[in-house]
Amino acid sequence: AQTVTQSQPEMSVQEAETVTLSCTYDTSESDYYLFWYKQPPSRQMILVIRQEAYKQQNATENRFSVNFQKAAKSFSLKISDSQLGDAAMYFCAYKTMGYNNNDMRFGAGTRLTVKP
Amino acid sequence: DAGVTQSPTHLIKTRGQQVTLRCSPISGHKSVSWYQQVLGQGPQFIFQYYEKEERGRGNFPDRFSARQFPNYSSELNVNALLLGDSALYLCASSLTAWGTEAFFGQGTRLTVV
Secondary structure (H helix, E strand, O other): OOEEEOOOOEEEEEOOOOEEEOOEEEOOOOOEEEEEEEEOOOOOOEEEEEEEOOOOOOOEEOOEEEEEEOOOOEEEEEEOOOOHHHOEEEEEEEEEOOOOOOOEEEOOOEEEEEEO | OOOOEEEOOEEEEOOOOOEEEEEEOOOOOOEEEEEEEOOOOOOEEEEEEEOOEEEEEOOOOOOEEEEEOOOOOEEEEEOOOOHHHOEEEEEEEEOOOOOOOOEEOOOEEEEEO
8 A cells, every 4th residue: 555654743944944845655556646735724735746756857836846756755845945834734645647546645744834 | 716615614513423524626626535634644535536426435434425416516424423533524626536636625624522
């Protein structure tokens, strides 16, 4: 079964600095998707960034980028120029690619604090 | 366009009671998935429905059931509530069952006392 591990329960960063959140996963499949979701106190899960496993190029979305290491099964999120609004829970998630894929597997989350 | 809407936002139930949670997907989305998020943990998959058929079921007891209506809205039912059912229940919608873009609602906070 696919599992997702986030080893950092909490992280903090100074405003305008850079922080990296770690994620590892376990799977025997070769094609899949990886995601980072943000969950602020409002509770709504917001997609931050997505990576397709067959793509070698790391995904980027403005200040957010990932370091995808397929062989190591590692998928870290880098937040550059951190802003106060980045403070939230961040969840790494895995999803099988294919017609019958149905669910996402989430890690336990990392709580990010941004200090002014 | 409205996002994924869930109702109610909060509710309190007594052990042994039954509860129904509701979800309206984004217009045009035909797939709805339900997740349970216990405090301090990541969401866990409960069900997925696509075109009114169950497409996936997570490791939850038969007390949990769901259905999808012709307008693609969905209900999650939980019978014989236990204290351990207290959690945030999230609904996510996507265009298709295999879609990679899942949009979440704000969840229903269920407290069982």
